[in-house]
Amino acid sequence: MASSEEFTKYVAEQLSGAGTITYKKMFGEYGLYCNGKFFASVCDNQLFVKITDKGREVLRNPEMASPYEGAKPSFLITELEDKELLCRLATATCKALPEPRPKKRIDKNKEDN
Template sequence: MASSQEFVQYAADQSSGAGRITYRKMFGEYGMYCDGKIFALVCDDQFFIKITNAGKRLAPGLTETPPYEGAKPYFLIEDLDDRDFLTEFITATCSELPMPKPRNKRKSNDTVPKRRHQNDF
């Protein structure tokens, strides 16, 4: 079951105290970013945050479970109503996450050599 747009937007709104929150549809679910770092997944209308040492220190009792079969475990955040906790938790988590590697720019079609036609010989 895919996540609803309303739930994803609510999770983003509740997380907004931690920084600039954006999200992207990924494989039928959503990846959530804070200031360019992916820190969470939204799967089946559930909010999962990457596990870090900072997260373990702040909330040692949080459930750790994979968001989908075959995935690494994430923290399952069941209470999205506590914005202060989310802000502190996401800020601490993101401070331990690396910035994403820059993506290679696609080459334009102008750099591809033109094929010779049989009549060019």
């Protein structure tokens, strides 16, 4: 079952205290970004956050699950009402994740040799 944009928008609003939260549709599901850094996904209308040691400290006893078959496990966040906890988790997770690699720019005017 694909996630709804309505649910994803709600999750993004709950996380908004952590920074600029955006989302992008990906294969019927959504990727979540905080200040441009991918840190979570919404799959089947559930929130999955990348696993980090700092995130584990925030959650203390996190539930883990794979967002889809064959995916790496993530923290499964079932309690979405505690905005403060969600923001602390997003902030801690993003600080622990590496910076995104710059996108390679393709010069369409360059001739192949």
